[in-house]
Amino acid sequence: MTRPAENSSAPYACDPAKTRGRRLSEAESPTRTAFQRDRDRIVHSGAFRKLQYKTQVFVYHEGDYYRTRLTHSLEVAQIARSISRQLGLNEDLAEAVALAHDLGHTPFGHAGEDALDGAMQAYGGFDHNEQTFRILTELEARYAEFDGLNLTWETLEGAVKHNGPLTDPRPHLATFCDHWDLELDGWPSAEAQVAALADDIAYNNHDIDDGLRAGLFTVEDLSALPLVGPVLEEVQDRYPRLELPRWIHETIRRLINLMVEDLLGETRRRLAEQAPSTVDDIRKAGRAVVAFSETMRENDRVLRDFLFTRMYRHYLVNRQTLKARRVVSELFQLYMDQPNTLPAEWRQRAETADSARLRARVVADYIAGMTDRYALEAHRKVFDPYARF
Structure with a gap:
């Protein structure tokens, strides 16, 4: 059985006092x-x-x-x-x-x-x-x-x-x-x-x-x-x-x-x-x-x-996987073709993107940030004709 380690740091441990810092300099916490x-x-x-x-x-x-x-x-x-x-x-x-x-x-x-x-x-x-x-x-x-x-x-x-x-x-x-x-x-x-x-x-x-x-x-x-x-x-x-x-x-x-x-x-x-x-x-x-x-x-x-x-x-699991892929794929295509269906902030980013590649990255960022529940609801609101907005 491994014995609990003592409260000491190994010489090869990272020391926060010797950090290489942050990309943008800022005062550290006291x-x-x-x-x-x-x-x-x-x-x-x-x-x-x-x-x-x-x-x-x-x-x-x-x-x-x-x-x-x-x-x-x-x-x-x-x-x-x-x-x-x-x-x-x-x-x-x-x-x-x-x-x-x-x-x-x-x-x-x-x-x-x-x-x-x-x-x-x-x-x-x-x-x-x-x-x-x-x-x-x-x-x-x-x-x-x-x-x-x-x-x-x-x-x-x-x-x-x-x-x-x-x-x-x-x-x-x-x-x-x-x-x-x-x-x-x-x-x-x-x-x-x-x-x-x-x-x-x-x-x-x-x-x-x-x-x-x-x-x-x-x-x-x-x-x-x-x-x-x-x-x-x-x-x-x-x-x-x-x-x-x-x-x-x-x-x-x-x-x-x-x-x-x-x-x-x-x-x-x-x-x-x-x-x-x-x-x-x-x-x-x-x-x-x-x-x-x-x-x-x-x-x-x-x-x-x-x-x-x-x-x-x-x-x-395969059944749920099929549903998940359909939801993500259809939302992606919708937002690429119709960026005006995105929320205001994301719509502005997508419509001002300089290329299709940048627009796609904006759309991917938006979808990747969704939760399971939000993605299902977003898909339902758009593709279910009886859903309320």
């Missing part, structure tokens, strides 16, 4: 560190609040129990903080990256993104990671002195590179880096790496939870999986009369603990092997320092394959 302030700006953003009504697999009217992008982001942040504390990393930075990672997602989960990307193919495509970066640096309009959130270099680096180096950045990010280099060819901080794997841990395990409760697969279906099966058996042996909801929760809790313990063990092994003494040593390591063991990576791959086949391609 009561919060730079990374705490970044986290707070993300939490108070409009894009973050909208995650409450954006789903991952199910559209919102399938039930109010299933996880949304907001609950998922909070769970990722909690796991990231716990791991960071064990490794002596900066918990606030890991939390900020975790809370920001889903801001650019469209309504209706991956189905919505696929539809919007398809509609945008002639205009440069759509990618939720780039959209997250645009929200953080441009689209969020709350502050008097700047667009975006004016986050620190370290938080922006983590947001764009949490999955590793970027060799072919999309246009907005590439242009931004011409003016403020985020060193896209290197690895991100250990805190950002923690946030990325915390996302994997939360995503897979909570999809198991949602899938079981929705009846998309059964406990027996899971029993053959190398990671899940032994835990199912262990819980059954210890709690043979436990009711199903508690039994599911106990299983998910143990699975998360197993993955966290594995990550800590493999990461400590790599840290001992590489002996980094600064955060730049982490960035120049040539590979991820925060990682699962080879066995856990294979188990995770098997679980992902199972969820893809049995959950994401389940016929009930």
Whole structure:
């Protein structure tokens, strides 16, 4: 069992007192560190609040129990903080990256993104990671002195590179880096790496939870999986009369603990092997320092394959996916052809755009910012002849 870490920072942790600063200089808070302030700006953003009504697999009217992008982001942040504390990393930075990672997602989960990307193919495509970066640096309009959130270099680096180096950045990010280099060819901080794997841990395990409760697969279906099966058996042996909801929760809790313990063990092994003494040593390591063991990576791959086949391609999910794609595609075409159907502010942006490509980007920004519920209602008001405006 891993012992709780002491309250000390590792030499390779990001130090908010040594931040590379913000793109636009501003006085720092006397009561919060730079990374705490970044986290707070993300939490108070409009894009973050909208995650409450954006789903991952199910559209919102399938039930109010299933996880949304907001609950998922909070769970990722909690796991990231716990791991960071064990490794002596900066918990606030890991939390900020975790809370920001889903801001650019469209309504209706991956189905919505696929539809919007398809509609945008002639205009440069759509990618939720780039959209997250645009929200953080441009689209969020709350502050008097700047667009975006004016986050620190370290938080922006983590947001764009949490999955590793970027060799072919999309246009907005590439242009931004011409003016403020985020060193896209290197690895991100250990805190950002923690946030990325915390996302994997939360995503897979909570999809198991949602899938079981929705009846998309059964406990027996899971029993053959190398990671899940032994835990199912262990819980059954210890709690043979436990009711199903508690039994599911106990299983998910143990699975998360197993993955966290594995990550800590493999990461400590790599840290001992590489002996980094600064955060730049982490960035120049040539590979991820925060990682699962080879066995856990294979188990995770098997679980992902199972969820893809049995959950994401389940016929009930496919039906909702078809609806979601239709809603997004038809709204996009409508707003491109008839920008006068957009709300006043967005209409002005679309009608004054210098090219079809720029107009399409305005339309995509508007649709991407919708919640599931808002998108369904917007579509109904326009395409249902009996709907009231």
